[in-house]
Amino acid sequence: MCDDKVSELRKEVESTYMRQIKGVPAPALHTLCTYCLCSAQSLHTLTHTHDMEKTFDQQNTERIKAVDESFRPSMKSLFKEGRVLVGEGRLLKQCRRKTQPKVFFLFNDVIVYGSILLHGRWYKDQKIIPLESIKLEDMEDTARLKNQWLIRTPRKSFVVAAASKEDKHSWMQNIELCKSILVKQGHCPSEEFAVSWMPDKASQICLICKAKFKTFKRRHHCRKCGILVCHQCSKDKTLLGHISTTEKQKVCRNCYKKTVEVDGNWENSTKENRADSSDEENQEGDDSLLYLTPSTWVDLSMGTWSGGEHYMSMHPAIN
Structure with missing residues (x-):
C-alpha cells in the first residue's frame, strides 16, 4: 500500500475526527488507515470481478442459445x-x-x-x-x-x-x-x-480376399480393426464393449476368428451374428x-x- 495515500488518509481522519481519536497512538492510527485503504481496494476489486463474471455469464448464455438454435x-x-x-x-x-x-x-x-x-x-x-x-x-x-x-x-x-x-x-x-x-x-x-477407419480411397480391393471393389461389390469397414473389406468378408457381428455392451458390431472375418468363442467351425455362425450391409454410413x-x-x-x-x-x-x- 502506498505510504503517501496512507498519510493523506491519516491527515484527513485527524482533521475530521480530532475529538474522537484523541489519545489513539500514532502507530495504531496508521494501521487503521492502512486497513481501510486495503478494504476499499478489495471491495472495488470484488465488485469489478462480480460485474465481469455477470457479463461473461450473459454472453455465454447468448452464445450457447445461438448454437442451440442453429x-x-x-x-x-x-x-x-x-x-x-x-x-x-x-x-x-x-x-x-x-x-x-x-x-x-x-x-x-x-x-x-x-x-x-x-x-x-x-x-x-x-x-x-x-x-x-x-x-x-x-x-x-x-x-x-x-x-x-x-x-x-x-x-x-x-x-x-x-x-x-x-x-x-x-x-x-x-x-x-x-x-x-x-x-x-x-x-x-x-x-x-x-x-480410425481407412478412407474408401485407401484400397481398391478387399484386404482379406483381395477381390476388387465394384459397383455391386461395396466397401465395408471392420469396426474392430478399421480395414476395408467386402460384404463376404464382413458378414459376422460380435460385441465390442467399448462401443456397445448390448449391440453387436460388424467385424471382418479375421477379427471374428480372434474375438468370438467358437465350437470348431466359425463359418457356421448363427444368423444373429451375421451383419446387415445396410448399416454403413451414408x-x-x-x-x-x-x-x-x-x-x-x-x-x-x-x-x-x-x-x-x-x-x-x-x-x-x-x-
Whole structure:
C-alpha cells in the first residue's frame, strides 16, 4: 500500500475526527488507515470481478442459445448448468469417401460437431462427445491434408484438420485443458478407443480376399480393426464393449476368428451374428463449402469473453 495515500488518509481522519481519536497512538492510527485503504481496494476489486463474471455469464448464455438454435428443431438442447462455450470453428473431417467441412463447438464438458447447411445459421447431424471419453493423437502433415490430428473415442475415431498450425494447436491445447479440469473434478477418462477407419480411397480391393471393389461389390469397414473389406468378408457381428455392451458390431472375418468363442467351425455362425450391409454410413455431402477460417476462443487468461480455466474451475459442469 502506498505510504503517501496512507498519510493523506491519516491527515484527513485527524482533521475530521480530532475529538474522537484523541489519545489513539500514532502507530495504531496508521494501521487503521492502512486497513481501510486495503478494504476499499478489495471491495472495488470484488465488485469489478462480480460485474465481469455477470457479463461473461450473459454472453455465454447468448452464445450457447445461438448454437442451440442453429441445430434446431430436431437436435438435443445444449443448455446445461455450468456449461461454458470455450471455442468454435470449422474443421475438415476425414469421412469415408472424402474430407468434409464440419462445424465444431468446444464446451468445457463436451465437443459438439455437425454438418454445415448455412454457416453461422443452420447445421444438422449434431454429434455430442463427452470430453473425458476423448483421446487426441498428433499426426504429421501429408500432401493431401495438413494440420491434422486424430480424435479417438470409444465409439468412433476420426481425423480432423485445421486451417493453420496455430489453429490446430489451439484446438488440441483447449481440448486437453478442458479434459484435464474434468478429470480433476472426478470424471473418469475412457481407456478403450475405437480405431480410425481407412478412407474408401485407401484400397481398391478387399484386404482379406483381395477381390476388387465394384459397383455391386461395396466397401465395408471392420469396426474392430478399421480395414476395408467386402460384404463376404464382413458378414459376422460380435460385441465390442467399448462401443456397445448390448449391440453387436460388424467385424471382418479375421477379427471374428480372434474375438468370438467358437465350437470348431466359425463359418457356421448363427444368423444373429451375421451383419446387415445396410448399416454403413451414408455418403456425406460434397465439399463445396470448403472455406476454412480461424476458430474463435474464450481468452483463457481473462474473465471476459475470456473466461478461462479460473471461470471453468469455479463453474464445473454438473452431471
